[in-house]
Amino acid sequence: MTETKRPFLPFVKPDIDEETIQGVVEVLRSGWITTGPQNQQFEAELSAFVGGRPVRAFNSGTCTMEIGLRIAGVGAGDEVITTPMTWVSTANVILEVGATPVFVDIDPATRNIDLSLLERAITPKTKAIMPVYLAGLPVDMDKLYEIARAHELRVIEDAAQAFGSSWNGKRIGAIGDIVSFSFHANKNVTSIEGGALVLNDEDEAELARKYRLQGITRTGFDGMDCDVLGGKYNLTDVAARVGLGSLRKTEAITEQRRQLARLYFDAFEGGAAVKLGVGLPVENFTDHNWHMFQIALPLDKLRLTRAEFMAQLKERQVGSGIHYPALHLFTLYRARGFKEGMFPHAERYGASNVTLPLFPGMSAEDVTHVVKSIDEICEQFGHNG
Secondary structure, X not given: OOOOOXXXXXXXXXXXXXXXXXXXXXXXXXXXXXXXXXXXXHHHHHHHHOOOOOEEEEOOOOHHHHHHHHHOOOOOOOEEEEOXXXXXXXXXXXXXXXXXXXXXXXXXXXXXXXXXXXXXXXXXXXXXXXXXXXXXXXXXXXXXXXHHHXXXXXXXXXXXXXXXXXXXXXXXXXXXXXXXXXXXXXXXXXXXXXXXXXXXXXXXXXXXXXXXXXXXEEEOOOEEEEOOOOOEOOOOHHHHHHHHHHHOOHHHHHHHHHHHHHHHHHHHOOOHHHHHOOEOOOOOXXXXXXXXXXXXXXXXXXXXXXXXXXXXXXXXXXXXXXXXXXXXXXXXXXXXXXXXXXXXXXXXXHHHEEEEOOOOXXXXXXXXXXXXXXXXXXXXXXXXX
């Protein structure tokens, strides 16, 4: 009898239910498909989710960070402290507003910016801190804001992956300064492409609205003015309707992801991968939304490269990803003077991380298969010498 081949398991798969699909159909038939009533409803429900703070929706979680920096008054001559272990957009938007990114190495356990190193990076030019919550795990918010207050710095939180995460029982976005979320297709809550900015007051929200669409303000039937240099960053109603459907399932999605993460830890326990030294993330089922489950390969104990390891996973019908290389080693940042050895923890993790499948449609059997595949690869290609 021929063995049935398992279907390929991607590392992420968006979950858009039939009700949302039908809602999109209704939007398409309504005749109002760009920014309109669905966008307004999406912003209202996002605001309710973060405790009533003003929220503005955008067409990406990249422009939200750039606009957050602009609202915070960051510009030419300023420095912004961030982490090299993030998607490159985090640093790119700092350059985009004319400021200089200053990197601080990561904590090897949490894989987030090491707050114990933060203050030594502060100079008279420092205007803001941009922490990143890798895989959805927040930094120590109490310590972060204690440092920010002590040095009178703004904080623009890159919470792209942290929607649904919390700190001491308070949702990310419900606390803090300016908070940026992403609703990209691979995020826990998605509008296909999109993002949102959580602001401190209505003045900041109004400025964000202007930046979102060419700096324009309309009054009455024919009044129009432009008083800031804005861009074209508005979210369509089609995307907003997808976001609404996803947003309304946030609690269920977060709990499903936490359950899958628990299954991963249980499956790895005592296995060949852990014995060889595969690094697992911090176990946190209270604050973490488990946007991703990432392992760190002990490359010095494997007779294959990371790419070859991922190819072995693919042969076993398991998808995987990389999140992320250490961004200061990209050509754009090397040209600005960054080089190997400057942030060793980020460089080590950037060269060894692998993102495993984790999305609500997965089963316990899927998790078992992923970990069994990793154990098999470690047994076949591992060495302790």
